[in-house]
Amino acid sequence: MIDIGYDAAHLLGALVLLTSFALLYQRRLFSLLNVFTVQALALSGAAAWQGYAHDEPHLYITAILTLALKAIAIPVALHRIIQRLHIERTVEPALGIGLTMVAGVSLVTLSILLVLPVTENATALTREDLALSLSVVLLGLLMMISRRNAVSQVVGFMSIENGLILAAVGVAGMPLVVEMSIAFSVMVAFIIFGIFLFQIRERFETLDMRKIESFRGESD
Amino acid sequence: MIASVIHQIVQMALVLALAPLLTGWVRLVKARLLGRRGPSLLQPYRDLARLLRKEVVLANNASWLFRSVPYVMFTAIWLAAGLVPVFTTDLALAPTADLIALIALLGTARFFLALAGMDTGTSFGGIGSSREMMIAALAEPAMLMVVFSVAVLVRTTSLAEIATYMMGGTVGLRVSLALALIALVMVAIAENARIPIDNPATHLELTMVHEAMVLEYSGRHLALIEGAAMLKLLLYAALIVCVFLPWGMATPTQGNPLIGLLSFLAKLAAAGTALAVFETSIAKMRVFRVGEFLGGALLLSLLGAIFLYVSRGV
Numbered sequence: 001m002i003d004i005g006y007d008a009a010h011l012l013g014a015l016v017l018l019t020s021f022a023l024l025y026q027r028r029l030f031s032l033l034n035v036f037t038v039q040a041l042a043l044s045g046a047a048a049w050q051g052y053a054h055d056e057p058h059l060y061i062t063a064i065l066t067l068a069l070k071a072i073a074i075p076v077a078l079h080r081i082i083q084r085l086h087i088e089r090t091v092e093p094a095l096g097i098g099l100t101m102v103a104g105v106s107l108v109t110l111s112i113l114l115v116l117p118v119t120e121n122a123t124a125l126t127r128e129d130l131a132l133s134l135s136v137v138l139l140g141l142l143m144m145i146s147r148r149n150a151v152s153q154v155v156g157f158m159s160i161e162n163g164l165i166l167a168a169v170g171v172a173g174m175p176l177v178v179e180m181s182i183a184f185s186v187m188v189a190f191i192i193f194g195i196f197l198f199q200i201r202e203r204f205e206t207l208d209m210r211k212i213e214s215f216r217g218e219s220d
Numbered sequence: 221m222i223a224s225v226i227h228q229i230v231q232m233a234l235v236l237a238l239a240p241l242l243t244g245w246v247r248l249v250k251a252r253l254l255g256r257r258g259p260s261l262l263q264p265y266r267d268l269a270r271l272l273r274k275e276v277v278l279a280n281n282a283s284w285l286f287r288s289v290p291y292v293m294f295t296a297i298w299l300a301a302g303l304v305p306v307f308t309t310d311l312a313l314a315p316t317a318d319l320i321a322l323i324a325l326l327g328t329a330r331f332f333l334a335l336a337g338m339d340t341g342t343s344f345g346g347i348g349s350s351r352e353m354m355i356a357a358l359a360e361p362a363m364l365m366v367v368f369s370v371a372v373l374v375r376t377t378s379l380a381e382i383a384t385y386m387m388g389g390t391v392g393l394r395v396s397l398a399l400a401l402i403a404l405v406m407v408a409i410a411e412n413a414r415i416p417i418d419n420p421a422t423h424l425e426l427t428m429v430h431e432a433m434v435l436e437y438s439g440r441h442l443a444l445i446e447g448a449a450m451l452k453l454l455l456y457a458a459l460i461v462c463v464f465l466p467w468g469m470a471t472p473t474q475g476n477p478l479i480g481l482l483s484f485l486a487k488l489a490a491a492g493t494a495l496a497v498f499e500t501s502i503a504k505m506r507v508f509r510v511g512e513f514l515g516g517a518l519l520l521s522l523l524g525a526i527f528l529y530v531s532r533g534v
Contacts, residue, residue, distance in 0.1 A: 007393035014395035105519045
C-alpha cells in the first residue's frame with residue numbers, strides 16, 4: 001500500500017533538511033541565497049501539502065507567508081544588501097567544509113536519538129517531522145557558528161526559523177496566531193539585521209566577524 | 221532455464237554494443253549544448269575500431285602486468301555490466317548478481333588499473349594512480365553505504381530481487397531512497413571520471429586522473445581500456461535505473477523483454493542527456509575539493525541509512 005499523503009510530506013521534509021546541508025556546503029554568497037530560496041520553497045510546499053492532506057486551511061496561510069517572505073522578500077533583500085555593500089562573494093568557513101558536514105550528520109543523529117524515545121506513542125509522521133525539524137534547527141545553529149561572514153550568519157538564523165515552522169506544520173495544533181507572530185518577528189529581526197549589517201560595514205569596513213572580535217577584546 | 225541463458229547472452233552482447241553508443245550520445249548532447257555540431261553518434265565505435273587496428277607500443281620496462289591489465293580490467297567490468305539486469309530480471313547469472321559482488325568486481329578492475337599506472341614508472345601514471353586511489357577510498361564506502369540502505373529496506377542484496385521488489389510498488393517514496401539515489405549519482409560521477417571530478421575530454425591537463433593512468437597505453441590495449449570505461453558508464457547508468465527506476469523491466473513471470481529493452485533504451489537516453497546537461501552546467505573542481513564532494517556523498521548515504529530507522533516500518 002502506498003500512502004501518498006505520508007510519502008509526499010516525508011519527501012518535502014527531507015528536502016528541507018537536504019537544503020540545510022546544501023547551505024553548509026556552499027562557498028559563495030549568491031549560491032547560498034539560492035539554496036536558501038529553495039529551502040523556503042520546499043518549506044512552503046510542505047506547509048501547503050499538510051494543509052491539503054489534513055484539511056486545515058490555515059496552513060495555506062503559513063505556506064503563503066513562507067513563500068512571500070522567505071522565498072521572495074528576504075532573498076531579494078539580501079541580494080541587494082550584498083550588492084550595495086560590495087562585499088567579497090566567497091564565504092570563508094571557520095571550520096573546514098568536511099568537518100562541518102561531519103558535525104552536521106552527528107547533529108542529525110543526535111536529534112533522532114533525542115526524538116525517538118520522546119515520541120514512542122506518536123505516529124511515524126509526527127516522529128519524523130520532529131526529528132527533521134530539530135535537525136534543521138541544529139544545522140542552522142551550526143551554520144551560525146561555523147561561518148565568519150555576517151550575511152551567512154543571517155542566513156543561518158533564517159534557516160533555524162525554517163526548522164521551527166517545519167515543526168509547527170508537522171505537529172497539528174499550533175495556533176495560527178503563534179505562527180503569524182513568529183513570521184513577523186523574524187521579519188522584524190531581518191530588518192534589524194539589515195540595518196545592523198550596514199552599520200557594521202560603515203564602522204569596521206568588513207563583515208568578517210573574526211576581524212570584529214578584536215574590538216570586543218575576545219581574541220588577541 | 222533456456223530462456224534465462226538466452227537472456228544472459230543477449231544482455232552480455234547488448235551492454236557491449238550499447239556502451240560506445242551511450243558515450244557517443246553524451247558527447248553529442250554536450251556538443252549541441254555548447255553550440256557545436258559534435259561528432260557522429262558512431263564516432264566512439266570508429267575510435268575503438270581504429271585503436272584495435274593499430275600496433276601496440278610498449279615501454280622497455282613494461283612488465284607482464286602492464287600487458288595483462290587491459291584484459292583483466294575489461295573482463296571484470298564486462299562481467300559486472302552483464303550482472304546488472306537491464307531489460308529482464310530473468311537472467312542465468314541473476315542468483316550471483318549481488319551488489320557486493322558487483323562492487324568487488326569494480327574494485328578489482330580499479331586495483332589493476334592503478335597498478336598498471338605505476339608499472340612503467342612515469343610520474344604521470346603515478347600521480348593518476350594515487351589520485352584514483354584517493355577517490356576510490358571515499359567513493360567505495362559511500363557506495364557500500366548506499367547498498368546497505370537499499371539492502372536493509374529490501375532485505376536482499378540481489379539485484380534481480382531488488383528490481384522486482386521496487387516494481388512491486390510496496391516501497392513508496394522514501395527519504396532514505398532519495399538520499400541513497402543522490403549519493404549513488406555522486407559516486408557514479410566520480411567513478412566515471414566525469415566533470416566536476418575529472419575531465420573526460422582531455423589528455424593534456426595536470427589535473428587529469430583517469431587519462432593520466434592510461435597515458436602509456438596504445439593500440440588494442442588502449443581500445444580495451446577505453447571500452448571498459450564506456451562499459452563502466454553504461455554499468456552505472458544501468459545500476460541506477462535498475463535499483464531506483466526499474467519500471468518496464470520484464471520478470472520471469474510477467475512482462476515482455478522487448479518492452480523492457482525499449483524502456484531501457486529510453487531511460488539510458490534520458491540518463492545520458494541528464495549527465496550532459498549536468499556536465500555543461502558545472503565547472504571542474506580542484507582535486508583537493510574532491511574529498512568534500514565524495515565526503516558529501518558518504519554523509520548523504522549515511523543519513524539515508526539513519527533515516528531508515530525513523531521512518532515508518534523498516
